Amino acid sequence: MRGVVAARGGYRTDRRRPYAPAMPTYPLSPEDREIQERTRRFVDEELIPWEQHAEEHGGEIPAEDKARHTQMAIDLGLYAMNMPASLGGTEFTMLQQVLVSEQIGRVTNGLGWVVHTPPAWAPAVVSEHQLATWIEPTVRGARHECYAITEEGAGSDVDAIEATARLDGDQYVLNGVKMHVTSFNHADYCFFQAKMSGGQHDGEHAMFFVDLDTPGIRVVRVPRYTHTYADHPPLVAFEDVRVPAANLVGEEGDGLSFTYEWFRYERLMIAARCCGAADRLITEATAFAKERVQFGEPIFAFQAIQHMLADSLTELWAARLMTYELAKNIDRSVDVKLQHAQCSMAKLYASEMAGRVADRAVQIFGGRGYMRENVAERFYREVRVDRIWEGTSEIQRSIIADQLGKRGVTDLIG
């Protein structure tokens, strides 16, 4: 069926009135817009052109081009955008970080990961030695971290981890098998989460800096995943790994609080990246629909196609507003519990939205949408994990419902 408004000449109802200029509707400061535009240009001109190459080469692009991209991210002030200026970061506001992440979300194959965000929670809790040894070099791009938290028996239920840490003289002895350790192949240290074995904090969580060249660390296997990324998440065994006591992050018993802080941040950034992915998908699917002719007219003229695009755009707008407002709330330092609930809402909605949009985009592209050279096919696979990592959709719903029960509607969304 043809759409009722799909007149060939366009969608203007009043032909005497000129179109309003294409103005962004969300109120952003000139500085915010400039950061957004700076990132968009980097993504469009430098990263997107490499997508197909990466898809065909296991996510890899030539080393010199990756190094160039990383250097550009640093030069553009996008690298370590979440870190304090005193450490060499660019200390963007949370809204600015969301704007950057949204643009990064527009590129497939993890090519945007050159815009790296070191653990923002770390500077407040780590020692001078840890700052100098791991965090500052990470901000400069000289070192790279990965997270070893999840285990075969402990995913959503992080508290079920079986990895242990035992104090032996001036060293901790670490044991455990970690799963999905993303970027292990590019990192040179990890954050290892364990439960204390013995001592005053027996059974409580603790987190450690672990250099990956420490004896006793072994890759168990490198499974293949749905997406085609250069960063691999292998299973890794830590067997009697000895680290200096000075590698303990914060205090024994603190481990979970760092993980939760990291989750909160990443959930917001996932929401932003999902908005970027949806933006690209809708843009490309709309352009295709206007060009692709079947039954003598562009498929954009068919109401079935219009409805898929209209639903997608509407949902993207909702997700984007939610994500931007949450970022502004964090910039306003609203209560952490409120941030926690709103991060879950934004991640839940935006990741599920991106999944629906990717699915519709594949449908609009038809058979082409099933080809790996097509952006919709790649995003269809890639955004799937956004409903799983950093807490599944079911876990986000549990968090939201828990907060709703404790605080009520007004406290959570005004």
Ligand SMILES: Cc1cc2nc3c(=O)[nH]c(=O)nc-3n(C[C@H](O)[C@H](O)[C@H](O)COP(=O)(O)OP(=O)(O)OC[C@H]3O[C@@H](n4cnc5c(N)ncnc54)[C@H](O)[C@@H]3O)c2cc1C
């Ligand atoms: C590509 C990828 C990269 C990752 N990178 C990392 C990383 O770098 N470091 C790291 O530590 N981890 C990483 N993870 C792990 C990720 O965080 C976990 O996969 C995620 O937390 C879910 O855990 P799980 O896979 O064990 O699923 P499970 O916890 O086993 O869940 C299985 C199913 O049960 C549901 N479920 C579980 N509990 C409940 C509940 N209480 N109520 C309702 N439903 C429930 C879940 O929603 C899901 O549908 C990564 C995962 C992937 C896929």
